[in-house]
Amino acid sequence: MTQRPGETQLPHLFKPGRIGKFPTRNLIKYGACCVSNYNGRDGTITPRELARMRVIANTGCGMITNQGAYPDPRGEGKAYFRQVAIFDDRFLPEFETIAGYIHDGGAIAIQQILHAGRYGGIDLGYCVQPSVVPQTLPHFRPPREMTKDDIRQCVREHAEAAKRSIRAGFDGTEVTSFMGYLLANFNSKFTNQRTDEYGGSTRNRGRFMRELIDGMKQATPDNPLIIRLNGAELMDQWGGNDEDECFELMQQAVGCGVDMISVTVGWQEAPESSIGRDIPPGYWNYLAARAKNSFPNTLIAFGNRLPGADMANDCIAKGEFDFWEVCRPLLADPEMVHKVAEGRAHEIRRCIGSLNCLSRLFRDLPYTCTMNPALGHEVEPEYAITPATVKKKVMVIGAGPAGMECAITAAKRGHAVTVFEKGDRIGGSLLGYAAHDLARPDDLLSVIRHYEVMARKLGVELKFNTEANAKLMRSMLHQFDACVVAAGARIDMTAYDRLEGRERLVDAIDVAKGKVQPGERVVVIGAGKVGLVLAESLRKNGAEVTIVEGEKRIAGDVMPSFKWRHSAWVEELEIRTLTLSRVTRVTAEGVHVANGKGETFVAADTVIAAGPRKSNQEMFRDFEWMIDELHGCGDAIMPRGLDAAIQEGYRLGVRI
Amino acid sequence: MDVALAALEDLAAWQRVIDGYAPLFEPLATNATVGLVPRFFVDAIGARRSTAMPATPTLPMIEWRKRDDRMRAQPGTYRGLDGVGVDLLFLAGDGALEAVLAREEHPLGEMKRQLRAARIQFFVLRTKGELRDLGYEDFVEALGLPFLGACR
Numbered sequence: 001m002t003q004r005p006g007e008t009q010l011p012h013l014f015k016p017g018r019i020g021k022f023p024t025r026n027l028i029k030y031g032a033c034c035v036s037n038y039n040g041r042d043g044t045i046t047p048r049e050l051a052r053m054r055v056i057a058n059t060g061c062g063m064i065t066n067q068g069a070y071p072d073p074r075g076e077g078k079a080y081f082r083q084v085a086i087f088d089d090r091f092l093p094e095f096e097t098i099a100g101y102i103h104d105g106g107a108i109a110i111q112q113i114l115h116a117g118r119y120g121g122i123d124l125g126y127c128v129q130p131s132v133v134p135q136t137l138p139h140f141r142p143p144r145e146m147t148k149d150d151i152r153q154c155v156r157e158h159a160e161a162a163k164r165s166i167r168a169g170f171d172g173t174e175v176t177s178f179m180g181y182l183l184a185n186f187n188s189k190f191t192n193q194r195t196d197e198y199g200g201s202t203r204n205r206g207r208f209m210r211e212l213i214d215g216m217k218q219a220t221p222d223n224p225l226i227i228r229l230n231g232a233e234l235m236d237q238w239g240g241n242d243e244d245e246c247f248e249l250m251q252q253a254v255g256c257g258v259d260m261i262s263v264t265v266g267w268q269e270a271p272e273s274s275i276g277r278d279i280p281p282g283y284w285n286y287l288a289a290r291a292k293n294s295f296p297n298t299l300i301a302f303g304n305r306l307p308g309a310d311m312a313n314d315c316i317a318k319g320e321f322d323f324w325e326v327c328r329p330l331l332a333d334p335e336m337v338h339k340v341a342e343g344r345a346h347e348i349r350r351c352i353g354s355l356n357c358l359s360r361l362f363r364d365l366p367y368t369c370t371m372n373p374a375l376g377h378e379v380e381p382e383y384a385i386t387p388a389t390v391k392k393k394v395m396v397i398g399a400g401p402a403g404m405e406c407a408i409t410a411a412k413r414g415h416a417v418t419v420f421e422k423g424d425r426i427g428g429s430l431l432g433y434a435a436h437d438l439a440r441p442d443d444l445l446s447v448i449r450h451y452e453v454m455a456r457k458l459g460v461e462l463k464f465n466t467e468a469n470a471k472l473m474r475s476m477l478h479q480f481d482a483c484v485v486a487a488g489a490r491i492d493m494t495a496y497d498r499l500e501g502r503e504r505l506v507d508a509i510d511v512a513k514g515k516v517q518p519g520e521r522v523v524v525i526g527a528g529k530v531g532l533v534l535a536e537s538l539r540k541n542g543a544e545v546t547i548v549e550g551e552k553r554i555a556g557d558v559m560p561s562f563k564w565r566h567s568a569w570v571e572e573l574e575i576r577t578l579t580l581s582r583v584t585r586v587t588a589e590g591v592h593v594a595n596g597k598g599e600t601f602v603a604a605d606t607v608i609a610a611g612p613r614k615s616n617q618e619m620f621r622d623f624e625w626m627i628d629e630l631h632g633c634g635d636a637i638m639p640r641g642l643d644a645a646i647q648e649g650y651r652l653g654v655r656i
Numbered sequence: 657m658d659v660a661l662a663a664l665e666d667l668a669a670w671q672r673v674i675d676g677y678a679p680l681f682e683p684l685a686t687n688a689t690v691g692l693v694p695r696f697f698v699d700a701i702g703a704r705r706s707t708a709m710p711a712t713p714t715l716p717m718i719e720w721r722k723r724d725d726r727m728r729a730q731p732g733t734y735r736g737l738d739g740v741g742v743d744l745l746f747l748a749g750d751g752a753l754e755a756v757l758a759r760e761e762h763p764l765g766e767m768k769r770q771l772r773a774a775r776i777q778f779f780v781l782r783t784k785g786e787l788r789d790l791g792y793e794d795f796v797e798a799l800g801l802p803f804l805g806a807c808r
Contacts, residue, residue, distance in 0.1 A: 132710040
């Protein structure tokens with residue numbers, strides 16, 4: 001077969017591989033990626049799930065892992081409300097369908113068996129663990145200690161589930177300890193306090209794992225077994241395993257003859273980040289390299305916070321691991337592997353590590369992706385990009401994420417699209433946000449770069465430095481069939497009309513864009529995401545910063561996975577925060593702040609208004625009688641954030 | 657005596673801490689209880705052991721319990737995680753509680769810092785819904801507990 005240009009450029013990643021008797025076309029493994037929560041409450045696989053897996057099956061990976069299924073009829077292993085089950089033959093038909101999709105797509109099919117241990121029993125009043133060690137997060141069920149009979153039963157159920165997976169047509173199975181599930185609970189000295197032969201020494205703690213491997217291998221002797229094990233738990237502060245102990249446990253798994261170790265990082269309860277945007281790509285590679293170095297004859301898969309195919313290719317070339325295990329980047333862009341292979345890597349929609357996917361799961365919601373609005377909606381034709389029946393001339397006002405998402409989606413459907421932007425480049429408020437982001441601005445900037453690339457490719461016309469207003473619209477009457485107002489939001493300065501000294505306030509957006517240079521003592525009014533990002537950035541650059549917030553808590557409009565990061569940054573940077581407080585007067589010397597404790601004065605040379613935000617909706621009224629179709633999306637409808645902007649822009653783009 | 661144990665015995669000091677945050681505890685239901693215990697103990701053969709285990713010898717615990725519309729510091733006993741009978745449990749490492757008490761202004765801020773630095777370990781013995789029903793939302797939020805965890 002002729003090699004595609006990207007395959008030549010990344011020869012290590014795209015070379016054929018093998019696991020057991022099964023050849024793979026490349027060294028890319030689609031990771032099980034937690035669970036989707038798209039399925040029935042009774043563990044049945046739904047058409048929604050099948051449609052998603054059909055897309056995943058065609059991602060071009062050499063090996064595809066289907067999401068973790070719980071193996072016990074009691075539901076003790078069930079971690080998520082809509083997790084799939086594999087404890088009975090009645091579930092087989094849909095697993096057969098998925099295995100078929102994966103084979104049709106040219107990959108080998110792996111079924112993950114997931115018993116969630118201390119995170120399980122979601123429908124029950126308890127969870128099971130090696131010992132009674134409560135959780136450190138308020139989401140889970142009270143623990144019960146497993147008896148030896150329970151352990152034997154659990155091993156049998158895993159073996160049965162493995163056998164059932166192979167009968168369904170999967171080529172191999174996987175068992176996971178990732179994120180603190182049952183296997184990890186036995187392995188870790190934090191959660192395993194047993195005094196019998198399953199607890200105590202590393203050897204004893206690993207006994208459950210060895211019995212599990214043995215049971216599953218005996219049940220499916222001709223099929224590979226993969227085990228996901230922590231290279232680092234990140235729980236050592238709580239008394240968990242250190243890295244050396246993690247590798248001792250890996251050694252035990254190797255001794256039991258597992259076919260592949262997938263090296264992972266962190267527990268859900270770990271007090272430090274492992275896969276978020278604040279962790280630089282490649283940060284954990286050393287764990288994979290250590291595993292490969294320690295176990296050269298066992299296949300090693302790795303992918304934690306390793307989002308780039310070029311990086312993975314280099315790691316494989318250096319012998320740091322054998323298979324690139326990738327999941328979230330393929331949720332963000334299921335075409336990623338094909339784009340890389342075809343030399344179109346610049347067209348990839350990058351996973352930006354917002355953790356929208358995971359934080360939704362812990363609110364018992366199906367996972368979605370900030371960057372891929374179609375994820376989870378593959379079964380709905382309404383979300384598919386299909387040729388427009390009537391090709392229209394579409395004007396989009398605003399080149400922020402909402403406007404650009406709508407523009408490129410509409411252009412893909414055959415519409416002729418022109419974007420009017422008052423600034424001089426694509427990005428909207430995301431540009432200002434990225435300029436001050438403490439986590440990893442490049443992730444946010446990648447969103448903008450993607451829109452630039454796609455606009456060029458699809459021939460979207462961009463008119464910069466063009467303010468859309470009634471006058472402009474009158475000059476273009478009947479030139480467009482549809483208008484999309486995606487003009488974003490602004491700080492509502494009218495909210496301060498009655499504030500004494502309001503003329504001294506500066507607009508947060510102007511500061512974010514660099515139009516205003518704040519002084520050395522800054523007060524930020526509003527601890528929403530705009531105010532926090534600015535406050536953190538200014539503080540980091542040396543300013544003395546105080547935040548004044550009317551609500552009881554900060555970060556009210558920040559998505560859940562980043563609330564605690566902002567909270568931590570505010571503390572680390574020692575930013576003074578006055579909540580349940582309001583500014584009563586602004587003077588040349590500073591601001592007067594009132595709260596339940598009375599009034600206080602905060603010296604400041606710059607006072608930034610960072611809230612409330614108000615949608616730029618005026619154009620709806622102005623344009624209503626000037627154009628056939630008038631639509632809106634993103635912050636122009638209601639100020640929210642990147643996720644809503646992209647989702648709405650897409651949804652409008654596919655139906656306009 | 658272990659530093660953590662000494663700090664646990666000063667009921668009056670803990671009552672002052674609690675009283676300084678009266679609004680935080682106002683929403684709590686009667687008998688809502690927070691427990692503080694030392695994180696380590698010395699066993700019969702003189703070895704230092706973690707108290708984060710199902711059963712331990714009897715150890716002193718300080719309880720913050722809501723009674724008569726007020727959160728009160730009172731002595732309790734701890735025999736391990738199994739059946740501990742509190743809603744939230746804090747296991748304090750050496751010097752952690754003393755550092756909290758030494759902080760005249762905003763001692764819970766110090767507690768939050770100690771939690772983040774893992775010098776205080778904690779366990780949640782109620783589900784999220786139960787904590788909410790018991791009125792813990794503000795307290796849990798004030799200590800940053802819901803935000804800990806890599807995936808959140």
